[in-house]
Amino acid sequence: MLDILVIILVFLLKSYATSTNSFSTVPGLKLPISRATVVPPDSLHLIVTPEAITFDNVRIVEFTQSPSTLGSDSPAYEFKSEDLDEQGLRVVPLFDALTRAREKSELLRAKSKARDASGNPLPFNGAIAIQADKRIKYDTLRKIMYTAGAAQYGTFRLLALRMEQ
Numbered sequence: 001m002l003d004i005l006v007i008i009l010v011f012l013l014k015s016y017a018t019s020t021n022s023f024s025t026v027p028g029l030k031l032p033i034s035r036a037t038v039v040p041p042d043s044l045h046l047i048v049t050p051e052a053i054t055f056d057n058v059r060i061v062e063f064t065q066s067p068s069t070l071g072s073d074s075p076a077y078e079f080k081s082e083d084l085d086e087q088g089l090r091v092v093p094l095f096d097a098l099t100r101a102r103e104k105s106e107l108l109r110a111k112s113k114a115r116d117a118s119g120n121p122l123p124f125n126g127a128i129a130i131q132a133d134k135r136i137k138y139d140t141l142r143k144i145m146y147t148a149g150a151a152q153y154g155t156f157r158l159l160a161l162r163m164e165q
Helices: 004-013 092-111 138-152
Strands: 043-047 052-055 058-062 126-130 155-158
Touching: 004 155, 043 138, 052 092, 092 138, 126 138
Parallel strands: 043 126, 126 155
Antiparallel strands: 043 052, 052 058
């Protein structure tokens, strides 16, 4: 009997996986479904809902409802004109928030004892996890990714719900 319990314990320990990531969602967020089983590494977290953009648990951009969809069952939301620059491609409040986060990360890396082989501080990795509602239009997501790229974030991880098998 003890042998069976030891085997079960070993099986449970081998199959138990932990992650340091704590990606939270907001109420009403509908994520796309994925079959991927890879757990994303730790990175900054950006949440895009049909109504707003949240970064680092702070709501930084509010969308406005498109006039053409007022009163409809499926309203569409868009950026306010004052939130965009560079011919409507860059989201200014998001760019400012991402730049501040990058500068903070670079400062912490410079003060850290962790160094590369030549003794320099570890470089900024520029990774960001984007949790976007599946109802978000491609154009909106493209502007968000352009803004992140302009703020020197080059690695995007689009989060999805894992499909249960």
